[in-house]
Amino acid sequence: MVREWIMYLTLGALLLSVSPAQSTNPELAKLRSALIPKQEVGADVFIGENPTYDGRGVGIAVFDTGVDPAAAGMAVTTTGERKVVDIIDGTGSGDVDTSTVVQVNEAGILIGLSGRELKVPSEVVNPSGDYRIG
Numbered sequence: 001m002v003r004e005w006i007m008y009l010t011l012g013a014l015l016l017s018v019s020p021a022q023s024t025n026p027e028l029a030k031l032r033s034a035l036i037p038k039q040e041v042g043a044d045v046f047i048g049e050n051p052t053y054d055g056r057g058v059g060i061a062v063f064d065t066g067v068d069p070a071a072a073g074m075a076v077t078t079t080g081e082r083k084v085v086d087i088i089d090g091t092g093s094g095d096v097d098t099s100t101v102v103q104v105n106e107a108g109i110l111i112g113l114s115g116r117e118l119k120v121p122s123e124v125v126n127p128s129g130d131y132r133i134g
Contacts, residue, residue: 098134
């Protein structure tokens with residue numbers, strides 16, 4: 001339940017950060033207003049009472065194949081910084097060969113294919129001890 005509210009508030013803040021009044025296209029402004037029912041979920045009141053609770057200073061990683069970085073709401077934050085820092089196309093499922101199986105060494109280090117050492121936290125429980133890398 002908390003995750004859903006965070007999602008609604010985050011999306012509400014995103015949409016409110018580019019308010020319909022800022023759009024010169026009336027059809028686009030109407031569409032933005034309809035995307036999330038701000039009044040029904042209380043996002044308009046929340047943002048009105050907490051104008052700095054818009055995610056500033058927070059970095060979020062989104063792994064989603066449907067993000068449009070060219071969308072107006074994805075351009076800049078309420079403080080004028082760019083929202084999208086980096087884009088990695090993760091849509092090529094199945095194109096990474098993960099047939100190489102390795103195990104962590106005595107120090108809890110897993111050696112990747114490039115030779116890079118990857119520390120596996122001691123809290124990670126892997127019953128087989130096998131890690132597939134690619």
